[in-house]
Amino acid sequence: DTAVSQTPKYLVTQMGNDKSIKCEQNLGHDTMYWYKQDSKKFLKIMFSYNNKELIINETVPNRFSPKSPDKAHLNLHINSLELGDSAVYFCASSQIRTSGRHQYFGPGTRLTVT
Amino acid sequence: RKEVEQDPGPFNVPEGATVAFNCTYSNSASQSFFWYRQDCRKEPKLLMSVYSSGNEDGRFTAQLNRASQYISLLIRDSKLSDSATYLCAVIYSGNTPLVFGKGTRLSVIA
Numbered sequence: 001d002t003a004v005s006q007t008p009k010y011l012v013t014q015m016g017n018d019k020s021i022k023c024e025q026n027l028g029h030d031t032m033y034w035y036k037q038d039s040k041k042f043l044k045i046m047f048s049y050n051n052k053e054l055i056i057n058e059t060v061p062n063r064f065s066p067k068s069p070d071k072a073h074l075n076l077h078i079n080s081l082e083l084g085d086s087a088v089y090f091c092a093s094s095q096i097r098t099s100g101r102h103q104y105f106g107p108g109t110r111l112t113v114t
Numbered sequence: 115r116k117e118v119e120q121d122p123g124p125f126n127v128p129e130g131a132t133v134a135f136n137c138t139y140s141n142s143a144s145q146s147f148f149w150y151r152q153d154c155r156k157e158p159k160l161l162m163s164v165y166s167s168g169n170e171d172g173r174f175t176a177q178l179n180r181a182s183q184y185i186s187l188l189i190r191d192s193k194l195s196d197s198a199t200y201l202c203a204v205i206y207s208g209n210t211p212l213v214f215g216k217g218t219r220l221s222v223i224a
Contacts, residue, residue: 033211043158043201043214056211090157092212101205102148103212105157 003027004106006091012112013081020077021109023091031055032074033092033103034066043090049074050096081113117141118204120215128223131192135218137202138184146205147178149187151198152217158201161187192222 004025013019025032033056034046047066048056054066063079074091088110092103120137127133139147147164162169164176164185175188185202199219203212 040216041199042216045211045213048211101146102160102163102203105159108157 004091004093004104006089006106006109008109009107010110010112012114014114015081015083017081018077018079019081019111020075021089021091021111023074023076023106025072025091025093025104025106027093027095027104029093029095029104030071031094031096032068032071033094034074034076035090035092035105037088037090037108039087046089047074047076078111081111083113086111086113117213118202118215120200120202121218122216124219124221126221126223127192129192129194131222132188132190133192133220134189135187135200135202135220136184137186137215138182139202139204139213140183141204141206142180142183143206144183144204145207147176147185148203148205148212149174149176149185150201150203150214152201153198158214161200189220192220194222194224196220197222 007022031050033048037043046060049068052068065077068074088108090108091106094103149161150158151161152158164178168177173190177186199217201217202215
């Protein structure tokens with residue numbers, strides 16, 4: 001069973017469009033994250049949700065809106081896509097209250113904006 | 115100063131070599147430390163956590179130096195399959211997410 005899954009795996013779209021990426025985890029974790037990995041391979045946090053509540057919102061354009069309908073899901077909606085949004089977006093989850101707290105990552109969504 | 119810095123690499127080493135990566139972090143209050151491995155076009159996967167006393171997992175040894183604020187990863191007897199990008203990651207506290215370094219690329223050559 002896949003622990004953290006994302007859909008779609010690839011997304012090619014034109015500038016100005018609106019798109020969503022979905023993420024689900026079946027690990028029973030209480031915290032989920034969105035990371036962006038740019039062309040230089042730098043992996044940077046965008047958002048973090050704990051028990052469906054937004055706890056981290058880094059400096060991200062407000063065109064990006066995360067939504068967590070329940071603890072197992074964290075979706076990312078992007079409005080008015082721009083060329084600079086092209087990147088790989090990774091969802092991750094962790095259990096904050098355990099001693100480990102390391103994160104499990106989904107396979108990533110490769111977004112290309114043309 | 116960047117929060118988490120790593121040797122950029124790439125490191126090109128022959129099979130069987132021993133290779134070491136270092137990573138420095140700027141926040142002295144950092145609580146948890148990890149090494150992740152990322153293969154090309156794949157997601158990062160946890161390689162090992164780093165404990166204060168240092169820890170070993172087979173050919174891999176991780177060490178933490180809180181005084182100098184760095185962590186290290188030593189790979190002995192390198193295999194071709196070790197070729198990947200190695201990312202160090204730090205958690206500051208509480209609910210804060212991982213802060214990653216930019217990664218060090220390793221190529222093990224036959």
